Amino acid sequence: MIRAFYAKxxxxxxxxxxxxxxxxxxxxxxxxxxxxxxxxxxxFFRDRQEARYGSKGGGRCC
Known part of the structure; x- marks a missing residue:
């Protein structure tokens, strides 16, 4: 139960x-x-950070 709470x-x-x-x-x-x-x-985490804060365009595949 604690583990599920932590994950959420x-x-x-x-x-x-x-x-x-x-x-x-x-x-x-x-x-x-x-x-x-x-x-x-x-x-995945690095890619999302780059898409949000980086200079390369885009961030979604579709």
Missing amino acids: ARETALLMVGVPSYAAYCEHMAERHPDHPPMDERT
Whole structure:
């Protein structure tokens, strides 16, 4: 129960600072891009930070 609370609190905190859910990303990749392997969690976090604060354009695949 504590572990589930911690996971939900972490997800909420990440959403508050603009980082989408890694689990939701993995589900999206499995459903819409099954031929492409998903990024690992660390790469996903860096990619989302770069998309939000970096200079390269875009941030969504579709």
